Amino acid sequence: xxxxxxxxxxxxxxxRTIVSVDVxxxxxxxxxxxxxxARYAAENDDVGFVLHGPKxxxxxxxxxxxxxxxxxxxxHVEGVVTMDAxxxxxxxxxxxxxxWSAIESVREGKAGACVSxxxxxxxxxxxxxxxxxxxxxxxxxIACLWPSRNEGGFNIMLDVGADxxxxxxxxxxxxxMGTSYARNGLGLDRPRIGLLNVGTxxxxxxxxxxxxxxxLGQMSDVGQYDYVGFVxxxxxxxxxxxxxxxxxxxxxxxLKTGEGTATLIRDFLKDxxxxxxxxxxxxxxxxxxxxxxxxxIDPRRVNGGVFLGLNGTVVKSHGSADATGxxxxxxxxxxxxxxxFTERLAARVASAHLPGQDGAGDEGASxxxx
Amino acid sequence: xxxxxxxxxxxxxxxRTIVSVDVxxxxxxxxxxxxxxARYAAENDDVGFVLHGPKxxxxxxxxxxxxxxxxxxxxHVEGVVTMDAxxxxxxxxxxxxxxWSAIESVREGKAGACVSxxxxxxxxxxxxxxxxxxxxxxxxxIACLWPSRNEGGFNIMLDVGADxxxxxxxxxxxxxMGTSYARNGLGLDRPRIGLLNVGTxxxxxxxxxxxxxxxLGQMSDVGQYDYVGFVxxxxxxxxxxxxxxxxxxxxxxxLKTGEGTATLIRDFLKDxxxxxxxxxxxxxxxxxxxxxxxxxIDPRRVNGGVFLGLNGTVVKSHGSADATGxxxxxxxxxxxxxxxFTERLAARVASAHLPGQDGAGDEGASxxxx
Numbered sequence: 001x002x003x004x005x006x007x008x009x010x011x012x013x014x015x016r017t018i019v020s021v022d023v024x025x026x027x028x029x030x031x032x033x034x035x036x037x038a039r040y041a042a043e044n045d046d047v048g049f050v051l052h053g054p055k056x057x058x059x060x061x062x063x064x065x066x067x068x069x070x071x072x073x074x075x076h077v078e079g080v081v082t083m084d085a086x087x088x089x090x091x092x093x094x095x096x097x098x099x100w101s102a103i104e105s106v107r108e109g110k111a112g113a114c115v116s117x118x119x120x121x122x123x124x125x126x127x128x129x130x131x132x133x134x135x136x137x138x139x140x141x142i143a144c145l146w147p148s149r150n151e152g153g154f155n156i157m158l159d160v161g162a163d164x165x166x167x168x169x170x171x172x173x174x175x176x177m178g179t180s181y182a183r184n185g186l187g188l189d190r191p192r193i194g195l196l197n198v199g200t201x202x203x204x205x206x207x208x209x210x211x212x213x214x215x216l217g218q219m220s221d222v223g224q225y226d227y228v229g230f231v232x233x234x235x236x237x238x239x240x241x242x243x244x245x246x247x248x249x250x251x252x253x254x255l256k257t258g259e260g261t262a263t264l265i266r267d268f269l270k271d272x273x274x275x276x277x278x279x280x281x282x283x284x285x286x287x288x289x290x291x292x293x294x295x296x297i298d299p300r301r302v303n304g305g306v307f308l309g310l311n312g313t314v315v316k317s318h319g320s321a322d323a324t325g326x327x328x329x330x331x332x333x334x335x336x337x338x339x340x341f342t343e344r345l346a347a348r349v350a351s352a353h354l355p356g357q358d359g360a361g362d363e364g365a366s367x368x369x370x
Numbered sequence: 371x372x373x374x375x376x377x378x379x380x381x382x383x384x385x386r387t388i389v390s391v392d393v394x395x396x397x398x399x400x401x402x403x404x405x406x407x408a409r410y411a412a413e414n415d416d417v418g419f420v421l422h423g424p425k426x427x428x429x430x431x432x433x434x435x436x437x438x439x440x441x442x443x444x445x446h447v448e449g450v451v452t453m454d455a456x457x458x459x460x461x462x463x464x465x466x467x468x469x470w471s472a473i474e475s476v477r478e479g480k481a482g483a484c485v486s487x488x489x490x491x492x493x494x495x496x497x498x499x500x501x502x503x504x505x506x507x508x509x510x511x512i513a514c515l516w517p518s519r520n521e522g523g524f525n526i527m528l529d530v531g532a533d534x535x536x537x538x539x540x541x542x543x544x545x546x547m548g549t550s551y552a553r554n555g556l557g558l559d560r561p562r563i564g565l566l567n568v569g570t571x572x573x574x575x576x577x578x579x580x581x582x583x584x585x586l587g588q589m590s591d592v593g594q595y596d597y598v599g600f601v602x603x604x605x606x607x608x609x610x611x612x613x614x615x616x617x618x619x620x621x622x623x624x625l626k627t628g629e630g631t632a633t634l635i636r637d638f639l640k641d642x643x644x645x646x647x648x649x650x651x652x653x654x655x656x657x658x659x660x661x662x663x664x665x666x667i668d669p670r671r672v673n674g675g676v677f678l679g680l681n682g683t684v685v686k687s688h689g690s691a692d693a694t695g696x697x698x699x700x701x702x703x704x705x706x707x708x709x710x711f712t713e714r715l716a717a718r719v720a721s722a723h724l725p726g727q728d729g730a731g732d733e734g735a736s737x738x739x740x
Contacts, residue, residue: 086573121569149634161568164576198531198622199491203456206534206619233626237634249576250623252568253616256603257624261631264519264607265667269639272663273656282655289649293642297635 016048019333020111022102023053024080025118026326027319030057033117036326037072038065040334047071047334050105052098054078077101081118083319087125094126103130106312112337113313115304115329120316124162124307131312136349139163139170140309141248142316143181144255145302149239152186153296157196157236159248160255160305166247168211171195175216176352177308178243179225180345184336185306188242190224194231196246196254204230216245222352262297304329306336309349313342386418389703390481392472393423394450395488396696397689400427403487406696407442408435410704417441417704420475422468424448447471451488453689457495464496473500476682482707483683485674485699490686494532494677501682506719509533509540510679511618512686513551514625515672519609522556523666527566527606529618530625530675536617538581541565545586546722547678548613549595550715554706555676558612560594564601566616566624574600586615592722632667670695674702679719683712 023033030053037049048071051058055076062068079097081090094100099118105111107130116123124140133140141159148155158174158181159166166174175193182191195213197205202213213230220227228241233254236244246254269290273283283290295301303325307314313336317329336342393403400423407419418441421428425446432438449467451460464470469488475481477500486493494510503510511529518525528544528551529536536544545563552561565583567575572583583600590597598611603624606614616624639660643653653660665671673695677684683706687699706712 084571121574147634149637164568196623198534198619201454233623233628234630234633236627237630246623249568250620253566253603253620253624254627257606257627258603258631260604260607261628262635263604264517265632265635265663267519268663268666272659272666275659275662279656279659279662282652282659285652286643286649286656289642289645289652292645292649293635293639296638296642 016046017334017337018048018050018105018111019330019337020050020102020105020114021052021330022098022114022116022118023051023058024098025116025123025319026317026321027083027117028322031061032321032323033326034058034061034065034068035323036321037330038067039323039327040330041065041067041071044331044334049073050075050102050111052077052101052105053080075101075105081122083119085119085122087119087121090119090122091125091129094122099123100126100130103127103312103314106314107131113315113333113341115315115317115326115333117317117319117321117326119319120161120305123314123316127307127310127312127314131310131314134309134311134346134349137173137177137309139166139173140307141174141177142305143178143308144305146236146244146255146258147297147302148237150242152188154186154302155237155242155244156182156186156191157244157246157251157255158308159246159251161248161252162307164247164249166208168208168215171208171212171245171247172215172219173309173349174245175219175225175227175243176223176349177345178245179223180341180348181306181308182243184339184341184344185332186242190226191242192226192228192240193220193243193245194228194235194241196236196244196250197230197232200230200232202230212245219352223348300325301328304332306332308345311342311346313337386416387704387707388418388420388475388481389700389707390420390472390475390484391422391700392468392484392486392488393421393428394468395486395689396687396691397453397487398692401431402691402693403696404428404431404435404438405693406691407700408437409693409697410700411435411437411441414701414704419443420445420472420481422447422471422475445471445475451492453489455489455492457489457491460489460492461495461499464492469493470496470500473497473682473684476684477501483685483703483711485685485687485696485703487687487689487691487696489689490531490675493684493686497677497680497682497684501680501684504679504681504716504719507543507547507679509536509543510677511544511547512675513548513678514675516606516614516625516628517667517672518607520612522558524556524672525607525612525614526552526556526561527614527616527621527625528678529616529621531618531622532677534617534619536578538578538585541578541582541615541617542585542589543679543719544615545589545595545597545613546593546719547715548615549593550711550718551676551678552613554709554711554714555702556612560596561612562596562598562610563590563613563615564598564605564611566606566614566620567600567602570600570602572600582615589722593718670698672698674699676702676706678715681712681716683707
């Protein structure tokens with residue numbers, strides 16, 4: 001269903017889909033990023049790229065990949081945002097970096113979406129500065145994909161780290177943005193939304209969650225989602241729900257805890273199969289099965305956190321992603337660019353008449369907003 | 371080292387170690403609880419039990435287990451706290467339930483620790499009401515064990531759900547209580563403490579975490595722990611740290627997310643080995659290896675959340691724990707009872723001169739405390 005939607009959207013748009021890529025932000029260096037671009041390019045002839053970084057670094061890397069011939073435009077920039085750079089510093093001094101330039105291509109309308117492996121805080125700060133928040137959005141969010149028991153294989157969780165706090169009305173906006181992402185990214189007509197809490201009973205949790213619980217229930221028809229109520233950490237990969245809404249602190253801890261647990265089990269599994277000569281033989285026989293498992297939980301398949309709530313689509317790849325992971329992030333960016341995701345998300349947020357946003361006086365009364 | 375400490379403590383105390391058990395709170399019924407008690411009793415001759423529930427239910431179950439002969443005292447109570455009971459209701463009306471009675475045995479000094487499979491909220495509420503908080507503790511916490519890459523195989527995390535909020539000074543108390551638990555439960559002389567956050571850089575996270583970060587650093591010598599700084603979700607099972615400190619909301623979500631991820635992978639692994647006739651044969655050969663893995667991540671091994679910060683030790687077992695899981699919770703309770711954990715914890719909290727606790731005026735100024 002997603003594919004059908006995307007084709008329509010692509011047909012409707014005359015121009016070729018262009019993805020903007022920050023080539024310099026990766027822990028593995030620019031070679032890994034270009035390898036990822038080439039891998040995605042090999043499976044999709046109809047997408048072009050704007051690549052950002054020093055011309056003398058990029059040109060030879062691109063020349064080596066036949067699939068990239070005639071499909072890349074290089075924007076020469078010397079600067080690189082380091083992994084430990086403070087977001088506020090990058091906002092003041094980041095012009096002339098590959099990250100800034102990659103976002104700029106989206107702002108100019110040159111590219112439909114942007115991918116960067118760089119520092120998340122800096123990427124969000126520059127994205128907010130240059131792309132600006134969508135009308136009606138208080139706090140943008142980062143949405144991630146999570147391997148799940150659902151038919152499509154993935155659930156969506158947001159916010160996983162854009163902001164360490166979220167009030168009840170932010171959580172409602174996350175539900176609306178998550179709905180839009182689930183429709184355009186996963187092809188779900190009416191996604192099921194759950195609100196992350198420490199129990200499923202109505203009296204549990206923090207006060208803002210109780211308010212959000214009521215809001216999400218009231219707005220489900222306007223927002224075109226089904227609200228399943230509170231969900232717990234164990235429900236994140238479940239088939240009870242498609243989109244899990246939470247604040248960026250909790251979401252970030254949950255995401256990294258899930259990844260850490262998966263890595264721990266993978267390593268323990270490896271230990272178990274290497275323990276004895278007999279178990280090493282068993283491992284050989286089990287190889288196909290283990291690969292089958294690996295494909296379902298491979299973190300590279302779910303690489304790509306999407307920034308939601310801005311005038312433009314930005315996809316954050318893991319800093320340590322390899323070519324497979326980077327190709328997955330570019331695929332996600334291209335899918336969203338083709339579906340004109342930003343416009344659709346903006347329309348959804350605008351269509352829902354959110355409490356507390358109907359007058360300037362009301363906005364003014366909310367002293368919490370930056 | 372833990373064993374040596376425990377033996378000394380046991381030698382020093384004249385009386386036999388007694389564990390109080392709420393037999394009626396389990397999802398699997400009283401038979402599973404008595405089976406767990408019997409399983410633990412089979413490996414430890416020096417521990418006795420006070421069992422709480424209806425005499426006509428308990429007596430036949432006990433009579434069937436030879437290992438329990440002469441080691442159990444039954445306290446007859448008719449009432450049972452249900453899984454969906456509101457904590458406030460149980461506090462008012464819970465007298466005469468097996469849960470209340472089990473805690474009462476600790477309060478009377480009859481038992482050194484208590485185990486219940488019942489409703490966590492109610493168990494904490496009744497524990498606070500009857501045992502009272504230790505002097506100097508604002509918020510009690512629940513500590514859990516987490517399978518880890520450390521030599522001992524476990525890390526400790528707290529709070530995993532006693533309270534949905536924690537201020538900076540609560541987090542410091544959690545560090546002190548976690549230190550005491552790591553010494554008495556895991557035999558670690560000077561545990562390494564990490565503070566859970568969304569990044570390891572000093573400027574990250576919520577404001578109370580920055581204050582707590584400074585506090586934990588300053589108090590490490592007084593508290594006899596090493597402070598490793600901020601840790602992320604992925605570090606929870608790591609060898610960088612022994613004790614992870616966080617608020618009860620985040621800790622509960624992380625715990626359930628970790629458990630949910632482990633269950634998801636276990637089920638995917640099962641699917642992978644059942645996919646084809648050949649993979650089913652491979653699974654047979656891999657059985658020993660898979661059991662080796664299973665033993666390391668078996669949630670039953672880590673069954674038992676310990677309530678810290680009360681005048682008495684209470685261990686919360688999973689509601690759905692089987693005999694193996696219940697035996698693990700009883701083993702933990704017995705270990706802590708033998709080490710006189712409550713007294714040691716109280717001494718540690720008292721030894722650290724905590725900011726904001728040196729005068730009644732200061733206490734009074736803190737309007738946040740219930």
